Amino acid sequence: MRAARPFASLALSFLLLAIFVGVWQLSSLTPRGGEATVDPEYAALVGAAAATGGQTPFPSPLEVGARILEHLADPFYVRGTNDQGIGVQLAYSLGRVLAGYGIAALVAIPLGFVIGMSPLLYGALNPFIQVLRPISPLAWMPLALYTIKDSAVSSIFVIFICSVWPMLINTAFGVASVRREWLNVARTLECSTLRTAFRVILPAAAPTIMTGMRISIGIAWLVIVAAEMLVGGTGIGYFVWNQWNNLSLADIVTAILVIGLVGMVLDQLLAMATRAVSYQE
Amino acid sequence: MSGPFADPFDPKTALRRCSCGRHASQVEHDRALACDPVETGTEATETDVEALSARIVETAVAKAVFGTEARRRAFLSLVGKATAASVLAAFFPLDAAKEAFAQAPRTIEKRDLRIGFIPITCATPIIMAHPMGFYAKHGLNVEVIRTAGWAVIRDRALNREYDAAHMLSPMPLAITLGVGSNPIPWTMPAVENINGQAITLANKHRDRRDPKDWRGFRFAVPFDFSIHNYLLRYYVAEAGLDPDRDIQIRAVPPPEMVANLRADNIDGFLGPDPFNQRAVFDGVGFIHILTRELWDGHPCCAFAVSRAFITENPGTYHALLRAIIEATAYASNPANRREVAAAISAQNYLNQPVTVVEQVLTGTFADGLGRVQRVPNRIDFDPFPWHSMAIWILTQMKRWGQIRGDINYAQIAEQVFLATDAAQAMRELGLSPPERTTRTHVIMGKTFDPADPEGYLASFAIRRS
Numbered sequence: 001m002r003a004a005r006p007f008a009s010l011a012l013s014f015l016l017l018a019i020f021v022g023v024w025q026l027s028s029l030t031p032r033g034g035e036a037t038v039d040p041e042y043a044a045l046v047g048a049a050a051a052t053g054g055q056t057p058f059p060s061p062l063e064v065g066a067r068i069l070e071h072l073a074d075p076f077y078v079r080g081t082n083d084q085g086i087g088v089q090l091a092y093s094l095g096r097v098l099a100g101y102g103i104a105a106l107v108a109i110p111l112g113f114v115i116g117m118s119p120l121l122y123g124a125l126n127p128f129i130q131v132l133r134p135i136s137p138l139a140w141m142p143l144a145l146y147t148i149k150d151s152a153v154s155s156i157f158v159i160f161i162c163s164v165w166p167m168l169i170n171t172a173f174g175v176a177s178v179r180r181e182w183l184n185v186a187r188t189l190e191c192s193t194l195r196t197a198f199r200v201i202l203p204a205a206a207p208t209i210m211t212g213m214r215i216s217i218g219i220a221w222l223v224i225v226a227a228e229m230l231v232g233g234t235g236i237g238y239f240v241w242n243q244w245n246n247l248s249l250a251d252i253v254t255a256i257l258v259i260g261l262v263g264m265v266l267d268q269l270l271a272m273a274t275r276a277v278s279y280q281e
Numbered sequence: 282m283s284g285p286f287a288d289p290f291d292p293k294t295a296l297r298r299c300s301c302g303r304h305a306s307q308v309e310h311d312r313a314l315a316c317d318p319v320e321t322g323t324e325a326t327e328t329d330v331e332a333l334s335a336r337i338v339e340t341a342v343a344k345a346v347f348g349t350e351a352r353r354r355a356f357l358s359l360v361g362k363a364t365a366a367s368v369l370a371a372f373f374p375l376d377a378a379k380e381a382f383a384q385a386p387r388t389i390e391k392r393d394l395r396i397g398f399i400p401i402t403c404a405t406p407i408i409m410a411h412p413m414g415f416y417a418k419h420g421l422n423v424e425v426i427r428t429a430g431w432a433v434i435r436d437r438a439l440n441r442e443y444d445a446a447h448m449l450s451p452m453p454l455a456i457t458l459g460v461g462s463n464p465i466p467w468t469m470p471a472v473e474n475i476n477g478q479a480i481t482l483a484n485k486h487r488d489r490r491d492p493k494d495w496r497g498f499r500f501a502v503p504f505d506f507s508i509h510n511y512l513l514r515y516y517v518a519e520a521g522l523d524p525d526r527d528i529q530i531r532a533v534p535p536p537e538m539v540a541n542l543r544a545d546n547i548d549g550f551l552g553p554d555p556f557n558q559r560a561v562f563d564g565v566g567f568i569h570i571l572t573r574e575l576w577d578g579h580p581c582c583a584f585a586v587s588r589a590f591i592t593e594n595p596g597t598y599h600a601l602l603r604a605i606i607e608a609t610a611y612a613s614n615p616a617n618r619r620e621v622a623a624a625i626s627a628q629n630y631l632n633q634p635v636t637v638v639e640q641v642l643t644g645t646f647a648d649g650l651g652r653v654q655r656v657p658n659r660i661d662f663d664p665f666p667w668h669s670m671a672i673w674i675l676t677q678m679k680r681w682g683q684i685r686g687d688i689n690y691a692q693i694a695e696q697v698f699l700a701t702d703a704a705q706a707m708r709e710l711g712l713s714p715p716e717r718t719t720r721t722h723v724i725m726g727k728t729f730d731p732a733d734p735e736g737y738l739a740s741f742a743i744r745r746s
Contacts, residue, residue, distance in 0.1 A: 045640055045647035050564030055543065080629035082427040149440035151433070231433060233426065241429055245400060245536035246632045247563060 021061045028060035059250040067250040068257070086239060086258060093228065093235040094262070096152075097220045100159025104216065108164045109209060112171025113197065116205070122172060129168065137162035137223045141230055155227045155235075162223045163216035170212025174205030203279070210274035217270055221263045236262075388596040389420050391444070397428040397437055398447040400631045401535055401553040402641045403474045403582035405621060406662060407447050408631070410608040412624045419604040421597070427630070430534040431504040438587070439465060445601060447473065448585040450666075451506040451674045453697050460683055461506060466588035469666055470602050470699040470706075471609065473582040476573035477641070477660030478509055479557040480516070481566045482549035483542055487650065490569060492520035501533035501541060501550035508581050511677040512572055513551040518743040519725055524681075525745070542566050553581070554641040554660065555633050560649070562637050567649025571659055576724040578663070580670045602706045606664045610712055613662040618642040664707065666698035669719040669731035676734045682745035690734045 043051035050056070059067075075087030115122050137158045144154035178201050186196045228237025236259060243251035394416075398404040408425055410416050416423040428434045431449060438446040439462065453467040482489075489495070495517060502509040510532075514524040522528060533541060538550045543565045550556075551572070560566035572579060584605050591598045612621050622639040625631050631638060640646035644659035671694035678684045695718075704714035719731045729737055738744065 039653075042647050042651060042653050045562075045636060045645075045653065046649075047562045047564065050562060050647075050649075054564055056563040056565075081424050082632075083627070083629035145433075145436045145440070149442075151437060151440075151442060230429060233428075238429075241536075242427070242632060244540065247539060247559065 025061050028058060056247070059253070064250045064253045068254045071251075071254055082242075084234070086236070086255070089234060089236045089239045090258065090262065093224050093237065096156050096228075096235065097159055097217075097224050097266075100156040101163050101217060101220050103156075104160045104164040104220075105167060105213065107160075108167035108212075109171050112168045112209075112212075113175055113201075115168070116172040116175025117197070117201070119176075122176065129165065133165040133169070137219075138226055138230065141227065145231075151231045151233060155224070155231055158227045159220045159224060163220040166215040166219065167209070167212040170215070171205065171209045174208025174212075175201055177208075178204040203277070206277040207274060207279070210270065210277055214267065214270040214274060217266050218263065221259075221266055225259060389600055390594040391597045392420065392422050394421055394423045394444040394597070394601065395426060395442065396423055396445045396447070397426050397434050397443040399431065399434060399535065399553075400427050400633075401582075402555055402625075402631070402638060402660060403477060403553050404447045405612050405625060405642070406473055406605055406608040406664075407584060408625045409612060409621050410604050412627075412630070413608070413611070413621075415604045415608040415611070416601075418607075419600040421600055421604060423601075423604075425630070427632075431507070435462060438585070439463070441587075444590060444597075445584065445586040448583050449504055449507040449509075450580045450583040450670070451508060451511070451678065452504075453583060453585045454671060454674060454678070454693065455506040455683070457693065457697050458684060458688075460678070467585060467697065468588050468591065468699050469583045469585050469671075469697055470598075470702045471584040471605050471664040472580045472666050472670075473584055473609065473662065473664075475578045475580055475661050475663050476571070476658060477581055478512070478551060478553055478572040480513070480549060480551045480569040480572075481538075481542070481557045481560045481649075482569045483545070483547075483566050484564070484649070486548060487567065492517050492522065495520070495522060495548075496527050497529075498548040499529040499531065499546070501531050501538050501547045501552065503535050503552055504532050506678075506683070508579060508674070509551045509553070509572075511674065511681070512575055512579065514681060515677070515724065516551075516575055518741065521743075523743050539563065539565055555631065555637045558637045558640050558646060559633065561647050562634065568646075571656060573656070573658060576722065577658075578661075578722070579724075580666070583666070584664075599702075599706065602702060603710060606703065606706045606712070607710055609662045609664040610710065615643070615657055665703055665714055666700050667715075667718060667720060668694040668698050668700055669722060669729070671698045672719070672731045672734050673722060673724075673729055676729075676738050679746055680738055680741060680744045685746060690731075 047056050071086045075085045075090075077085040078088060115125055140158055140161050141154065144157045145151060148154050148157060182200055182204060183196065186200045191199070224235065225237040225240065228235035229241040231238075236255060240252055240255045243255065396407060398407050411423060411425045426443070428437065431452070434443075434446050434448065435452060435456065437443050438448070439456070448469070450469060450472060453469040455461050456465055456467040458464060500513060502513055504510070510530065513530065517524050517528055524530060531547070533547070533550070535552050535556050538547070538552045538556050539560045541547045542550065542560055543563070549566070549569065557566075557568055561568060572581075584602075586598065586601075611617055619639060619642075622642045623635060626633050626635040626638045641660060644657045645653065645655050646659070648654050668691065672690045675684070675688060675690050675693060679688070698718075700718040707714040721731070722729045738746075
């Protein structure tokens with residue numbers, strides 16, 4: 001990829017955005033239904049679109065923009081158990097993701113290390129990993145609720161189970177594919193196993209491990225929204241479910257944008273970490 | 282004939298299996314379906330106290346009737362103890378006297394409670410008791426928590442994350458029987474709402490109002506164990522359609538019903554309000570028929586607690602029940618409906634436009650066909666859990682194959698639908714509960730007699746068992 005002309009690509013991005021929003025705005029301006037045919041009492045009881053024989057349309061970009069500003073103006077209010085600001089909900093979701101992801105990292109990286117260093121264990125555990133890995137994390141949810149008997153811990157468990165596999169596999173792969181020459185050099189210098197692991201294998205495998213962690217955080221953020229929609233209570237996924245409950249598409253679009261932005265930030269943080277540990281051979 | 286001495290030549294008795302086939306023996310089957318409360322130390326003493334107080338009442342009545350001890354003994358030796366008791370009961374409402382004598386405990390063991398609800402107007406008493414202060418009035422600090430769906434509310438209640446929950450009235454029966462979950466003794470001390478549901482169809486079906494023309498339709502109901510499921514099945518079966526073969530019924534959480542109707546994924550739904558009205562409000566569908574036209578006064582949602590909770594916190598339980606019943610009584614008054622609608626529409630509770638909730642609660646509503654209808658009892662609130670309602674639900678669970686084998690309808694109804702507790706709480710609040718716990722119900726013109734559930738079941742042409 002050539003790094004030239006950042007200004008031009010930025011301008012193109014804005015142009016595309018403007019075209020998209022423009023088309024959206026124009027399409028939401030199309031005439032709705034026909035003339036009002038129902039009596040005023042009936043019209044007062046139904047939505048504006050239903051009164052003219054149509055359906056409530058998709059919100060226009062202006063309506064969505066207004067909702068976004070409203071949410072951002074006061075993101076951290078708490079007005080009761082079921083009515084909290086979008087910032088509070090985001091904090092709940094991030095807390096769950098970090099908890100589940102943190103536990104997954106604590107389990108997956110040491111385990112992956114061991115598996116990567118021992119071909120015997122690799123062969124023995126590989127079938128289990130291959131069977132468990134492709135299971136959609138949400139399929140674990142009923143099982144988790146049944147056994148753990150706590151919905152908050154269950155959603156953390158689901159995050160754990162979805163983010164553990166990429167880290168485990170990448171760690172094992174990274175450790176297993178450290179160049180033979182380097183290990184041989186370490187042996188020639190009579191390094192202990194522990195010293196070899198920390199001074200040779202870990203730095204050599206670090207970029208692969210970080211890639212696994214980056215994949216995992218992406219999956220974890222994808223899954224938390226779905227898990228919270230399922231279990232409810234708090235979190236950005238619950239926010240989406242709740243607004244769906246109210247058929248409020250403007251709020252859902254707001255939440256989608258926020259979810260996307262947060263996901264991007266998480267991904268960029270890990271990308272930076274990956275660059276920090278990468279090396280040139 | 283059941284138990285270890287069952288007749289081996291009786292065709293109804295399966296040797297070493299029970300009649301439903303899920304238990305090792307008929308004895309075990311009976312025990313599982315008897316759903317006795319969990320035995321604990323405190324409970325044993327409570328039962329003793331109850332028995333004692335009942336005996337005191339009986340003695341007092343006997344003394345009053347016979348006058349002298351000699352005449353009582355003479356009468357007893359003449360006719361026998363059991364006959365004497367039943368003769369007395371015939372002349373004097375012994376049960377009522379015993380109930381009046383038994384006082385609900387007044388100490389509150391647990392003040393901070395969590396109650397889960399689904400954001401629908403059926404939950405009105407449970408929800409409104411929070412903003413309108415009914416819980417606080419009875420000394421409770423309750424947090425009402427909006428929950429995503431019926432399966433989630435069931436699991437959270439079973440996991441004891443909730444102390445009490447808003448459930449569909451068939452759910453406590455299903456949980457107690459272990460249908461769709463582990464068998465755990467569950468109870469339903471109060472009905473939340475009666476009526477208040479509707480069949481909503483997509484706008485394109487405006488001209489297909491006769492259920493006979495519904496072959497191939499896809500319908501949504503909130504849950505498998507819901508009065509909605511049973512009423513929809515009943516309704517189409519009366520029109521000659523087999524609900525399992527001629528139409529498709531899916532369990533869809535209520536909020537997703539309107540979205541699915543709009544996306545043309547379903548042709549209609551028998552669902553709770555406000556979503557019927559919401560479909561009209563958004564111009565997606567029209568209200569085909571209100572469920573009160575199928576069965577006027579049918580139970581819908583319930584206030585449910587586990588038997589273990591009652592055993593462990595009897596004082597809290599009674600205070601909670603009083604709060605719920607008082608809220609229910611307040612909601613049933615048409616003059617209060619607008620106030621209630623305003624209180625529960627907020628984002629913390631239903632999160633719906635006030636107009637929509639108001640139309641549901643006041644019964645003055647747009648039907649989606651261009652008319653304004655006025656049906657004041659579109660939804661109503663009556664807490665009394667009639668045993669006959671439970672028996673009807675059990676007949677339908679059996680009719681559609683959700684439960685198999687012989688069941689003791691009356692016993693299960695009595696153990697899950699706590700009519701005595703509801704009646705007591707109603708009396709304490711100055712309301713007048715019905716004298717009996719069963720009555721006949723009329724569903725689509727056909728009378729249901731709770732004394733003969735099997736005969737009722739056999740009278741249907743379309744059924745699974």
